[in-house]
Amino acid sequence: MDYVMIKDIRPGLKNINVVFIVLEVGHPTVTKENREVRTCKVADSTACINVSIWDEPGQLLVPGDIVRLTKGYASIWRNCLTLYSGKTGDIQKIGEFCMVFNEQLNMSEPNPALAVQINQTSGTPNNNCVIGNNNGNNNNGGQVGRHSAEFHFPLSVVVCHLVLKFVFASLCRTIWECCRSKQRVVLNWGNYVKKVAPTGISSGLDVGLSNWGLELIPVSLYTMTKSTAIIFILGFALLFRLEEKSWTLCIIVVMISGGLFLFTYKATEFNFLGFILVLTASFTSGLRWTLAQLVMQKSKLGLENPVDMVYHVQTWMIVAILPLAIGFEGMALASNCKFFRYQDVAVVIITLLKILMGAVLAFCMEVAEFMVVTHTSSLTLSVAGIFKEVCTLVLAVETGDQMNLINVVGLFFCLGGIIFHVLHKATIASRRSNMDELDEDSFNSEGDPKQLDNSSDLRVPLLAESSVIFRPGNINSTDESDEDSSNVLFNILQRRDNPR
Numbered sequence: 001m002d003y004v005m006i007k008d009i010r011p012g013l014k015n016i017n018v019v020f021i022v023l024e025v026g027h028p029t030v031t032k033e034n035r036e037v038r039t040c041k042v043a044d045s046t047a048c049i050n051v052s053i054w055d056e057p058g059q060l061l062v063p064g065d066i067v068r069l070t071k072g073y074a075s076i077w078r079n080c081l082t083l084y085s086g087k088t089g090d091i092q093k094i095g096e097f098c099m100v101f102n103e104q105l106n107m108s109e110p111n112p113a114l115a116v117q118i119n120q121t122s123g124t125p126n127n128n129c130v131i132g133n134n135n136g137n138n139n140n141g142g143q144v145g146r147h148s149a150e151f152h153f154p155l156s157v158v159v160c161h162l163v164l165k166f167v168f169a170s171l172c173r174t175i176w177e178c179c180r181s182k183q184r185v186v187l188n189w190g191n192y193v194k195k196v197a198p199t200g201i202s203s204g205l206d207v208g209l210s211n212w213g214l215e216l217i218p219v220s221l222y223t224m225t226k227s228t229a230i231i232f233i234l235g236f237a238l239l240f241r242l243e244e245k246s247w248t249l250c251i252i253v254v255m256i257s258g259g260l261f262l263f264t265y266k267a268t269e270f271n272f273l274g275f276i277l278v279l280t281a282s283f284t285s286g287l288r289w290t291l292a293q294l295v296m297q298k299s300k301l302g303l304e305n306p307v308d309m310v311y312h313v314q315t316w317m318i319v320a321i322l323p324l325a326i327g328f329e330g331m332a333l334a335s336n337c338k339f340f341r342y343q344d345v346a347v348v349i350i351t352l353l354k355i356l357m358g359a360v361l362a363f364c365m366e367v368a369e370f371m372v373v374t375h376t377s378s379l380t381l382s383v384a385g386i387f388k389e390v391c392t393l394v395l396a397v398e399t400g401d402q403m404n405l406i407n408v409v410g411l412f413f414c415l416g417g418i419i420f421h422v423l424h425k426a427t428i429a430s431r432r433s434n435m436d437e438l439d440e441d442s443f444n445s446e447g448d449p450k451q452l453d454n455s456s457d458l459r460v461p462l463l464a465e466s467s468v469i470f471r472p473g474n475i476n477s478t479d480e481s482d483e484d485s486s487n488v489l490f491n492i493l494q495r496r497d498n499p500r
Helices: 055-060 112-122 154-180 189-214 219-226 229-239 247-263 272-298 306-334 345-375 378-398 405-447 449-455 462-470 478-497
Strands: 016-025 036-042 049-054 065-077 080-084 090-096
Touching: 036 055, 049 055, 049 065, 055 090, 154 189, 154 306, 154 345, 189 219, 189 272, 189 306, 219 247, 219 272, 229 247, 229 272, 229 378, 247 378, 247 405, 272 306, 272 345, 272 378, 306 345, 345 378, 378 405
Parallel strands: 049 080
Antiparallel strands: 016 036, 016 065, 036 049, 065 080, 065 090
C-alpha cells in the first residue's frame, strides 16, 4: 500500500492512503439523515487541513490520536483542504500519541492562499470550493468568542464570572458603606433561602445553559431558540400576577417572537443537544426575571438597589452551576495545558485576563438589567434584549450575511411588536398618572378648610353640625365619650335659652 505524505496532498486527489495525527476534534453536527459528522484538524505545518469523519469513528477520536485513512479523496470545503473517506474508504485509529498537540480550536480559519493556488494551477475555480464569511464548523464563522476562542469550558468560565461578580458587588457595597457611614442591607438566612434562592438558581441555570448551548449550535439557531424566552416571561408574569391579562400583550409577544424567528430563519445545521440546552435556558430565563421582579418590586426585603441584588444572588448562581462544571468539565479542565498542566505562564495569564474582562462586562450588564427590572418590568427587559439581538443581526447583514424576503418580513414584525409594546407601556403609564392626579385632587378637596367653610352655608341642624365637629376627636373610652356628649347637649340647650 502506497502512502501519501500530508504535505503532498492536493485538491482532487483520489484513492489517498495517508497516516496523520489528529490535532483538534470539532463539535458534532447532526444531518437531516440523523447522521453525526465531525470535522477534525490534521497536525501539519499549515494547520489548514481538515478531515471529515462520520458516525462512530468520529466519537472515539481525541487530539493526539494516530489515524489511517485508506482510499480517501481530497477536496475543498469552506476554503479549507478537507480529506474524506468516501463510500469505499475507511478510517481507523491505529495508535495514540503521548501528548496533546493543540488546545486551541481554530477550524474556522481558512487558508487564503489555497484559492489563489487553485486558480493559478487550473485556471478555473474548483466546483467544490465554497467561499464565504461562515467558514467555521457548525456554520459558526464570524462569531466572536465561539469556535475561534481559546478556552472551550463554558461552564467553568461562568463559575469564574460569578465569583468575580460577587467580589465586585462586595467591593461596591464596602465603598458605599465607607462613604455614607451606613450599612447596606443583609438578609437573614430565612429570607435568603426562601426568597432569593429560587432567583439565584434559575439565574445560574439560565447563564450556564445558554453558554453551553452556544458552544454547540450556530448563532442563528441560538437566536431563534432564545426568542422563546419572552413567551416564558409573559407566562410567568401572568402566573405571578405581575402583568394584567390582555389580548394586547399576547399580540405583542406573538409579533416579537414570531418576527425574530422569521428574521433569523434560514437553512442551518441542527444540533439536538444544543437546541434542548438553549430551550431549557429560555424557560429558566422566564422564571429568573419574573422572580427577580417579585423580589425587587413586590417584597419588602430592601433589594431595590441592583448592586445589592447582584450581591445576594451570586452565591446561589454558583451553587447551581458548580456541580455541572465539575461533572462535565472537571477532568478536561484539570488536564488542560492552560491551567493544571500549563507549560507557559503567559498563556495562563492571558486566559485569566480575558476571563476578568468578561466578568467586568457581565457585572455591568447584570446591574443594568436589574435596574431595568426595578423601574419597569421583566417583560420590558426581554423586549429590550430582543431589540439588541435585532441590532446585532442587522450589523451582521451589513458585514456580509445574506437576507431573504422571509427575514425582511420577520424584521418588520419584530420591530412592529417592539414599537407596539412601547406604546402600550406609555398608555398604561399615562392612565396611571391621570388616576393618581384625580385621587390627589379628590384628597385635597376633602381636606381643604375653605371647602369646609363654604359647606357651612348649607342649613345643617345644630346637632348635626356639632356631631361633625366632634367626630375627629372621638375617644375610645366610653366614660369620656358620654361626658363629652353631655357637655355638647348642655352647650346646645344653653345657646337656645340665651339667644344673641
